[in-house]
Amino acid sequence: MKNVFRVLIFIMIVNILQINAFAYNGVKIEKKDFVYISTYDKDGQEENSLVRDKMELQENKYYLLKLKDISLKKGDRIKAKFEKISDMITLVKFYIYPKEEKSILYDDIIIYSKESFNLFTVGTVRREMENKNFIYFGDEIFEENGFTIPENIKSDFEILTRPVFSKNIVSVHSYVRIEGEKEWKDGTKANVSDVVEYAIEFKNLQVDRLDNVMIKALLPKNMEYIENSVKLFNTNHKNGLPLQTDKTDKIPEISTIGYNIGDYAKKSNAIIVFKARVVDKTLVKGLNQVRMWGQVGIANDTFQDYADVFISK
Numbered sequence: 001m002k003n004v005f006r007v008l009i010f011i012m013i014v015n016i017l018q019i020n021a022f023a024y025n026g027v028k029i030e031k032k033d034f035v036y037i038s039t040y041d042k043d044g045q046e047e048n049s050l051v052r053d054k055m056e057l058q059e060n061k062y063y064l065l066k067l068k069d070i071s072l073k074k075g076d077r078i079k080a081k082f083e084k085i086s087d088m089i090t091l092v093k094f095y096i097y098p099k100e101e102k103s104i105l106y107d108d109i110i111i112y113s114k115e116s117f118n119l120f121t122v123g124t125v126r127r128e129m130e131n132k133n134f135i136y137f138g139d140e141i142f143e144e145n146g147f148t149i150p151e152n153i154k155s156d157f158e159i160l161t162r163p164v165f166s167k168n169i170v171s172v173h174s175y176v177r178i179e180g181e182k183e184w185k186d187g188t189k190a191n192v193s194d195v196v197e198y199a200i201e202f203k204n205l206q207v208d209r210l211d212n213v214m215i216k217a218l219l220p221k222n223m224e225y226i227e228n229s230v231k232l233f234n235t236n237h238k239n240g241l242p243l244q245t246d247k248t249d250k251i252p253e254i255s256t257i258g259y260n261i262g263d264y265a266k267k268s269n270a271i272i273v274f275k276a277r278v279v280d281k282t283l284v285k286g287l288n289q290v291r292m293w294g295q296v297g298i299a300n301d302t303f304q305d306y307a308d309v310f311i312s313k
Contacts, residue, residue: 028102028103029106030103032106034068034070034094035052035066035092036051036109037063038064039063040062050066053109053110054109055110055111055112056112056114057112059163062160063160064159064160065109065159066159067094067107067156067157067158070154071153072155073098073099073100074099074150074151074152075099076096076097076098076099076148077096077145077146077147077148078096078141078147078157079097079147080092080142080146080159087117088113088115088116088117090110090111090112090117091109092108092109092110092119093107094106095146111163113163117163118164119161119162120163120164120173120186121160124158124187125158139185162305169206170204171202171303172203172296172303172304173200173294174186174198174293174294175200175307176196176198176308176309178195179194179196179197184199187309188309191278191312192283192313193278193279195275195276195278196276196309197273197274197275198273198275198307199272200215200271200295200305202215202261202269202270202271203269204266204267205266205267206266208265208266209266210263212262213262213263213264213270213297213298214259214297215272215296215297216259216294217255217272217295218255218292219254219255220290221281222279222280222281222282222283222290223276223278223290223292225274225276228242229274230242230243230272230274231272231273231274232259232261232271233270233271233272234261234264243259243272258295276292278309280313283311286312286313287311288313289308289309290310291306291307292306292308293305293306294307
């Protein structure tokens with residue numbers, strides 16, 4: 001009966017949202033078809049063609065929201081918003097604000113699941129059609145004024161997202177920031193010689209007790225670990241416990257066997273934070289995407305998530 005009720009609610013929402021045009025503060029908003037969604041695996045491989053209108057989420061998948069083949073002028077703005085309709089339905093809205101026009105373009109995608117979920121942003125980029133440039137523009141698109149177009153372009157805008165389901169036993173999130181910054185992000189821009197800080201967060205969502213939790217980081221080639229920079233934060237070490245760093249063949253322990261961070265009761269969590277320096281070992285001309293995988297091991301199971309650094313050369 002619950003499933004029937006959920007389907008009826010979903011159909012009602014879909015019907016309500018099928019609007020061709022409306023007005024906001026006296027400005028006409030026209031609904032256009034320019035947003036698509038595609039399923040990706042964790043290695044960034046596309047698994048199906050672009051889909052319009054709506055998609056049902058699956059576990060262990062990532063989703064690429066694409067504003068496809070958009071022609072924009074300098075000063076135009078793009079804005080996105082994730083709006084939870086219910087615990088099982090999220091409406092992703094996109095607006096294009098032309099600088100010199102009196103109407104606003106609008107489109108949306110419905111993302112839904114049979115289980116409760118939250119949607120997180122992994123990365124935001126634009127791909128220029130003519131010269132194939134790949135440009136990371138941060139989370140400006142979600143801010144109040146949106147992302148302002150710096151020049152006349154014809155481009156795809158892409159937002160990689162991940163769902164986190166409430167029923168999961170363990171939650172693992174990886175974050176990154178430039179040293180000295182306050183905000184943790186799924187991805188950030190950096191230059192060669194910059195020092196970045198990584199964080200790997202583990203949460204025990206449902207199990208009464210998890211013993212001998214192991215945690216490690218798989219660093220990419222162009223990131224050089226800064227020795228003795230690892231700290232563990234949990235309820236027993238709120239100010240951070242430095243973890244000893246042993247080296248085997250000049251490879252830091254955090255990237256080999258990792259660390260045993262102890263036992264964790266239900267709904268408890270832990271975070272390890274460490275530093276790395278951006279180096280040029282295999283960087284190519286243009287924009288380079290380097291990925292750190294944070295991994296948590298419990299018995300024979302591994303849970304993981306990544307954080308990206310975008311380096312221009």
